[in-house]
Amino acid sequence: MIDGRIMKGIGGFYYVDTEDGLYECRARGIFRKNKQTPLVGDRVQISVVDEEKKIGVVETLYKRDSELIRPPIANIEKALIVFSVKNPTPHLSLLDRFIVLAERENLEIVIILTKVDLDDENLTEKIKGIYELTGYKVIPVSSKTKENIDKVKEELKNSVVVFAGPSGVGKSSLLNEIDSEFKLQTGEVSEKIKRGKHTTRHAELLKLQCGGIVADTPGFSSLTLDDIDENELKDYFIEFDEVDSCRFGNKCRHENEPSCGVKEAAETGEISKIRYNSYIQLLNEIRQGKRRY
Ligand code: GDP
Numbered sequence: 001m002i003d004g005r006i007m008k009g010i011g012g013f014y015y016v017d018t019e020d021g022l023y024e025c026r027a028r029g030i031f032r033k034n035k036q037t038p039l040v041g042d043r044v045q046i047s048v049v050d051e052e053k054k055i056g057v058v059e060t061l062y063k064r065d066s067e068l069i070r071p072p073i074a075n076i077e078k079a080l081i082v083f084s085v086k087n088p089t090p091h092l093s094l095l096d097r098f099i100v101l102a103e104r105e106n107l108e109i110v111i112i113l114t115k116v117d118l119d120d121e122n123l124t125e126k127i128k129g130i131y132e133l134t135g136y137k138v139i140p141v142s143s144k145t146k147e148n149i150d151k152v153k154e155e156l157k158n159s160v161v162v163f164a165g166p167s168g169v170g171k172s173s174l175l176n177e178i179d180s181e182f183k184l185q186t187g188e189v190s191e192k193i194k195r196g197k198h199t200t201r202h203a204e205l206l207k208l209q210c211g212g213i214v215a216d217t218p219g220f221s222s223l224t225l226d227d228i229d230e231n232e233l234k235d236y237f238i239e240f241d242e243v244d245s246c247r248f249g250n251k252c253r254h255e256n257e258p259s260c261g262v263k264e265a266a267e268t269g270e271i272s273k274i275r276y277n278s279y280i281q282l283l284n285e286i287r288q289g290k291r292r293y
């Protein structure tokens with residue numbers, strides 16, 4: 001038996017990466033009987049059926065640490081959230097939405113600001129200031145001048161990551177800089193999928209030369225907050241936790257409650273007012289969404 005990780009699944013075959021290479025595996029029938037479906041990203045144990053042809057059988061599924069729905073991948077550890085400082089102009093409320101979704105999945109978060117070579121308004125420093133105040137690591141990069149590409153590589157080492165962010169911000173350019181063999185799905189292909197020309201699209205994990213494993217599709221293709229509870233949202237704005245003393249303690253929604261420490265902190269600048277306003281905006285959106293049903 002050898003340990004490995006499912007990198008890809010197609011038509012009932014699982015491609016399992018191990019110390020001894022990649023094996024094409026079927027899963028034991030027992031999984032289906034127990035209603036367990038092996039998922040890309042799963043850590044597994046396989047037995048080798050044919051060493052020469054690299055054929056095996058998935059015998060054991062290890063416990064999952066996490067499970068993303070879109071794309072469907074298990075055991076992602078880190079989200080690299082990518083936004084450009086220009087072309088397109090960054091919308092911080094959209095960035096906060098990505099952060100909320102990644103926090104909910106309990107992923108480690110690193111923010112990557114791309115296209116800093118185009119930054120003529122000093123937005124890099126401004127955005128860096130806002131998010132470093134929350135405790136997130138922020139890495140300004142340029143695929144054009146190669147600034148800080150090595151720092152992104154450091155984040156990838158020994159991690160299983162997903163890149164997330166709007167289209168056009170430079171995710172594929174960045175990945176191509178990190179690993180010349182990497183080819184992210186092009187915009188053209190995903191357009192085709194939207195139009196339904198390809199029926200299924202399987203997520204896949206790719207090994208990078210720098211060590212580390214990356215999903216071949218951007219994370220969080222759906223940005224809806226519909227299944228987040230309005231009392232839960234505050235947990236995903238991690239800097240609120242650092243503020244002591246709201247009169248209603250953990251029950252405080254940091255909205256209109258008297259002597260809310262979070263609201264005060266947003267006024268004094270201890271936490272970012274922009275982030276606080278984003279929180280209120282998303283809170284209202286969640287409420288409106290609930291009313292629709
Ligand atoms: P994706 O949709 O997030 O994968 O974005 P792409 O990697 O396809 O990049 C979108 C556009 O931005 C392309 O025209 C790239 O050439 C351009 N681009 C990407 N990174 C940079 C950068 O660091 N600097 C500049 N000036 N342009 C970039």
Ligand code: ZN
Pocket residue numbers: 246247252253254255257259260261262263
């Ligand atoms: Zn409060």
